[in-house]
Amino acid sequence: MSDIHELIRLLGELDDDLVGCMRCGMCQAACPVFAKTGREADVARGKLALLDGLAHEMIKNPEGVKERLELCLLCGSCQASCPSGVHILDIFLKARAILTGYMGLSPVKKLIFHQLISRPKLFDSLLGLGSKLQGVFAKPVSDVLGTSCARFHSPLGDRHFPHLAAKPLHKLQKELDEPKGSSGLKVAFFPGCMADKVYPQTALAALKVLRHYGVGVFLPSGQACCGIPSLSSGDESSFETMTAINLELFEKGSFDYLVTVCATCAATLKDVWPVMLRDPELKVKAKALSGKVLDISELLVDKLGVAPIEAAHNGRKVTYHDPCHLRNSLKVTAQPRVLLKANPDVEYVEMAEAASCCGCGGSFSLAHYDLSCEIGQRKAKNIVESGASEVATSCPACIMQISDMLSQGRQEIPVRHVIEVYAENLS
Amino acid sequence: MANNAKIVKDFEAIVGAGNVMTQEVDLHAYSYDAAVLPSQTPSVAVRPTTEEQLAQVVRVCNEKGTPFAVRGAGTNLSGGTIPPKDGVVVLTGALNEILEINEEDLYAVCQPGVITAKFAAEVASRGLFYPPDPGSQAVSTLGGNVAENAGGLRGLKYGVTKDYLMGIDFFDLNGEMVTSGSRTVKCVTGYNLPGLMCSSEGTLGVFAKLIFKLVPPPRASQAMLAVYDDILNASRTVSAIIRNKIMPCTLEIMDNVTIRTVEGFRSAGLPTDAAALLLIEVDGHPAQVQDEAAMVQKICKEEGVRTIEMARDAAHKDRLWQARRDALPALANFRPTCILEDATVPRSQMSAMVDALRRIAKEYNISIGTFGHAGDGNLHPTITTDKRDKEEWKRVEAGIDAIFKEALSLGGTLSGEHGIGISKAKWMVDETSPATIEWCRGLKAALDPKGILNPGKMFWG
Ligand SMILES: Cc1cc2nc3c(=O)[nH]c(=O)nc-3n(C[C@H](O)[C@H](O)[C@H](O)COP(=O)(O)OP(=O)(O)OC[C@H]3O[C@@H](n4cnc5c(N)ncnc54)[C@H](O)[C@@H]3O)c2cc1C
Ligand code: SF4
Ligand code: SF4
Numbered sequence A: 001m002s003d004i005h006e007l008i009r010l011l012g013e014l015d016d017d018l019v020g021c022m023r024c025g026m027c028q029a030a031c032p033v034f035a036k037t038g039r040e041a042d043v044a045r046g047k048l049a050l051l052d053g054l055a056h057e058m059i060k061n062p063e064g065v066k067e068r069l070e071l072c073l074l075c076g077s078c079q080a081s082c083p084s085g086v087h088i089l090d091i092f093l094k095a096r097a098i099l100t101g102y103m104g105l106s107p108v109k110k111l112i113f114h115q116l117i118s119r120p121k122l123f124d125s126l127l128g129l130g131s132k133l134q135g136v137f138a139k140p141v142s143d144v145l146g147t148s149c150a151r152f153h154s155p156l157g158d159r160h161f162p163h164l165a166a167k168p169l170h171k172l173q174k175e176l177d178e179p180k181g182s183s184g185l186k187v188a189f190f191p192g193c194m195a196d197k198v199y200p201q202t203a204l205a206a207l208k209v210l211r212h213y214g215v216g217v218f219l220p221s222g223q224a225c226c227g228i229p230s231l232s233s234g235d236e237s238s239f240e241t242m243t244a245i246n247l248e249l250f251e252k253g254s255f256d257y258l259v260t261v262c263a264t265c266a267a268t269l270k271d272v273w274p275v276m277l278r279d280p281e282l283k284v285k286a287k288a289l290s291g292k293v294l295d296i297s298e299l300l301v302d303k304l305g306v307a308p309i310e311a312a313h314n315g316r317k318v319t320y321h322d323p324c325h326l327r328n329s330l331k332v333t334a335q336p337r338v339l340l341k342a343n344p345d346v347e348y349v350e351m352a353e354a355a356s357c358c359g360c361g362g363s364f365s366l367a368h369y370d371l372s373c374e375i376g377q378r379k380a381k382n383i384v385e386s387g388a389s390e391v392a393t394s395c396p397a398c399i400m401q402i403s404d405m406l407s408q409g410r411q412e413i414p415v416r417h418v419i420e421v422y423a424e425n426l427s
Numbered sequence B: 001m002a003n004n005a006k007i008v009k010d011f012e013a014i015v016g017a018g019n020v021m022t023q024e025v026d027l028h029a030y031s032y033d034a035a036v037l038p039s040q041t042p043s044v045a046v047r048p049t050t051e052e053q054l055a056q057v058v059r060v061c062n063e064k065g066t067p068f069a070v071r072g073a074g075t076n077l078s079g080g081t082i083p084p085k086d087g088v089v090v091l092t093g094a095l096n097e098i099l100e101i102n103e104e105d106l107y108a109v110c111q112p113g114v115i116t117a118k119f120a121a122e123v124a125s126r127g128l129f130y131p132p133d134p135g136s137q138a139v140s141t142l143g144g145n146v147a148e149n150a151g152g153l154r155g156l157k158y159g160v161t162k163d164y165l166m167g168i169d170f171f172d173l174n175g176e177m178v179t180s181g182s183r184t185v186k187c188v189t190g191y192n193l194p195g196l197m198c199s200s201e202g203t204l205g206v207f208a209k210l211i212f213k214l215v216p217p218p219r220a221s222q223a224m225l226a227v228y229d230d231i232l233n234a235s236r237t238v239s240a241i242i243r244n245k246i247m248p249c250t251l252e253i254m255d256n257v258t259i260r261t262v263e264g265f266r267s268a269g270l271p272t273d274a275a276a277l278l279l280i281e282v283d284g285h286p287a288q289v290q291d292e293a294a295m296v297q298k299i300c301k302e303e304g305v306r307t308i309e310m311a312r313d314a315a316h317k318d319r320l321w322q323a324r325r326d327a328l329p330a331l332a333n334f335r336p337t338c339i340l341e342d343a344t345v346p347r348s349q350m351s352a353m354v355d356a357l358r359r360i361a362k363e364y365n366i367s368i369g370t371f372g373h374a375g376d377g378n379l380h381p382t383i384t385t386d387k388r389d390k391e392e393w394k395r396v397e398a399g400i401d402a403i404f405k406e407a408l409s410l411g412g413t414l415s416g417e418h419g420i421g422i423s424k425a426k427w428m429v430d431e432t433s434p435a436t437i438e439w440c441r442g443l444k445a446a447l448d449p450k451g452i453l454n455p456g457k458m459f460w461g
Helices: A004-012 A032-037 A044-055 A062-070 A088-103 A107-117 A120-137 A192-197 A200-212 A228-232 A236-251 A263-276 A280-290 A296-303 A324-329 A334-341 A369-386 A396-408 A418-423 B002-015 B024-028 B051-064 B116-125 B142-148 B193-197 B231-243 B256-266 B286-302 B314-334 B347-363 B390-409 B425-431 B434-447
Strands: A138-142 A147-150 A160-162 A185-190 A215-219 A257-260 A293-295 A316-321 A346-348 A390-393 A415-417 B044-046 B068-071 B088-091 B098-102 B107-110 B165-171 B177-181 B206-213 B220-228 B250-255 B276-284 B307-310 B337-340 B367-373 B378-385
Touching: A004 A044, A004 A088, A032 A369, A044 A062, A044 A088, A044 B024, A062 A088, A062 B024, A088 A228, A088 A263, A107 A120, A107 A228, A107 A236, A160 A396, A185 A200, A185 A236, A192 A200, A192 A396, A200 A215, A200 A296, A200 A415, A200 A418, A228 A236, A228 A263, A236 A263, A236 A280, A257 A263, A257 A296, A263 A280, A263 A293, A263 A324, A263 A396, A293 A296, A296 A334, A296 A418, A316 A334, A316 A369, A334 A346, A334 A390, A334 A418, A369 A396, A390 A396, A390 A418, A396 A415, A415 A418, B002 B044, B002 B051, B024 B044, B051 B088, B051 B165, B051 B206, B098 B116, B107 B116, B116 B142, B142 B206, B165 B193, B177 B193, B220 B231, B220 B286, B220 B314, B231 B250, B231 B276, B231 B286, B231 B347, B250 B256, B250 B314, B250 B347, B256 B276, B256 B314, B256 B367, B276 B286, B276 B314, B286 B307, B314 B337, B314 B367, B314 B378, B347 B367, B347 B378, B347 B390, B378 B390, B390 B425, B425 B434
Parallel strands: A185 A215, A185 A257, A257 A293, A316 A346, A316 A390, A390 A415, B044 B088, B068 B088
Antiparallel strands: A138 A147, A147 A160, B098 B107, B107 B206, B165 B177, B165 B206, B220 B276, B220 B307, B250 B276, B250 B367, B337 B378, B367 B378
16 A cells, blocks of 8 residues: 555544544653653654544654654553543554555565564574574673673664573473363463563473462464564554464363463453454454453462462562553553562562553664663662662563663663562472 | 744754754644644744743744744643644743752742642652642643643632742743742732733743742541432532531532443442532541531531441542542543533532533533532533534534533633633633723733734633
8 A cells, every 4th residue: 555545544444543532631641752752742642643633634744653653662551541541552553554554564574574473483493593693693791680782783782682592482391281280270371472482481480380280281382473563563464464373273272261471462462462353253263362361470369369478587679560561451560569479588679660661662672772771771770779689570571671771780680570489489 | 934944943053953843743743732622733843941941932932023832731621732823832841840849938949841740749758738739730730730720629728829829930022031929928029920920821921930839738638428319409518518617628529420421431339320429528637627527427417418428548538539530531431522611600609500501411412421629619511522523513512602601690700720722712701891801912912012922812712
């Protein structure tokens, strides 16, 4: 598509959603990007007004609108605080797809999404190669944080990024299809790309905990990415391809819940799949699955009754960062904290602004690294000031971003997934 | 356009290129505020980061004769920040420093772009209290609050923004600093310029520094929720509370339409058959609070309340408040367009006004949910509609006309909180007089001879 009339027609389909914005401006209080730039075009109200302006031909610059639209973490903080209940994230994702359809996907993204990520096997084997070669290109910075920085000039700039795991999860753990365990429950497990390829220890910790509680696990091999990186780049077709692969895999098992260790995956499976899929058959399946999606902490606290216990006095201090997608989309904030308080060696401390975004936002942090850092540095500062010797959170993307921020500030505070902290005390 | 290129250069020299916006997409985002009105895109937006830069920006606009509007958070509900055609928008967001909080003399000095809630929180952290609490306080700026004389839930007992403004420094059209008021409780030097600047809606001067009075916070409070079968009884309760010399810090009402909409929104178990709810809160010394809470309870019973629930603890109080907090979100979620009005009547006329609103809703076949500050007669009749439906929209506009006529005939006012701006300018003469309009236009012309400071607002309906 490159016909401006078609663009306007498609944007017109968003009108029913857009009209719900009463321009009250309350989203200014929540937006991490607006907090840094102070520009109205960066906050949800502004972005929605731009889309409305484009749809009604008041603005004639789709490229400019797309650019503003992409200066966004898709964190959902605006939506969570919107008094008018506007489905802001749905609008943003749909609009990105429409604008990308009009302008085309960049060649690099096209290659990555069409040829690579949407083909799970190829993706896995290429990354396997990458993990062997990465030492050549990166020098380790911090052993505690497990981060590296680029040896040569690279597109990743100054980023202190984590190593790819020497062995990804799918090499460490065969596929599983166990019967219901002693708990009477069986769950499907969706580790997500990051816990598979970068942080397999997170997924292994989750499996250990599930085993401990007698929960049967269904872990099909060949899982694809949840699709959100493609979709947020406006590439609906790769999104649809990957989602179809996943839905087909999970259709083959029977289970009570689908559990994740990634807040972003959870929000995508639960809220994005049912809304954004075009294929009606897939949509029906996604809707059915949506009600079963749980973060691992929800399963443990709400379904299995894990409760806080008295902390040892000399326990190490651990604080918690609320991933946006867990807080805003799943409304899960208490359960991860309960898991931390259920470890007798941990003294839980709350940091200031625990609920504010870490600034990652997937590809946002690649495209707008400076802004992402500015947002992240505030998070790092709050962590340091909390006096904690360790940070826990529930999303691998946040773990990556916060590790980067702490590592750059030469702060040796390890960042781990909540489930790892909880699992360390189980035999 | 040549003029435009020149002014952009001048602005860039003052604030740096990064703080001057000229792209269509950036400017479109300053074409509106929270009022339901047609938008108007400015030709430039400029974001000064120091007081001196603000002065220079004003000076340049005046020299060039370029009209401009000052914009805080852009949350006003009357079109006060919709820029003039081919005009400039001056943003105050970067002037966001709290310059001083004086705990001995109980005042604070702020730049105009400080966010209201952040200021109130900072004051509270020093053990003091800044009471004005507009519903938009999480985002609104203090400059905007002063320019609109913003009120809030605490208005009845604690007053509104003007009751806390002790002094104000502002730039005239030449960018020269005018100082007024003082840091003392008493001050009679010259005209009451802080009073003039309050409610000036950005038409008389550009605020640079604001001095606010602070007060000690109340030590205790007690909230309660009263349910009524007849709105008249609720209204009588309000009068009786005041007659008994009790000043609650909150005295909020919700009508049946609002109750039902809120219940549809959250299913919190509200009585959907009730005619009205009153949320009442008294605060002060613990002994006084206990005393007054008991009296309020007694009064409610005498005036025929169905049930009354007293908050047992902080969590319970939070639950009682939830319904009131949900009022606007629930109505806003109900239909695509939501128009929040603020016609205000003397307290004694409140039930007459509520009756009239019901009649108007029926006559024009529109949906009006009413909630608001019963204690000060400041109601928020909220019309839920779809502005895309032309036929319905006509009825809505006629209904709004009728609401204002009714408020004025009951001895009330067009706006208790939201200001006149563009949206209510046409009714100004009905509330005041032709001479008032002329006097105000004369004042404006003397201070702004070129007519460039937020022109077309308030007295040009
Ligand atoms: C959801 C919602 C709830 C609200 N609740 C309330 C409420 O309870 N009570 C109430 O009173 N209002 C309420 N309002 C209205 C609005 O929030 C207030 O009028 C607020 O004071 C506006 O502040 P602002 O920073 O957004 O100002 P803006 O909207 O940006 O500006 C308002 C006016 O102030 C002028 N101005 C701003 N800064 C300066 C300056 N430095 N110098 C000169 N002029 C300046 C502008 O030119 C404009 O005329 C509400 C609005 C919304 C959307
Ligand atoms: S909070 Fe919601 S309704 Fe208000 S301006 Fe933002 S998106 Fe629009
Ligand atoms: S999703 Fe996050 S970054 Fe994007 S507009 Fe909303 S609050 Fe801002």
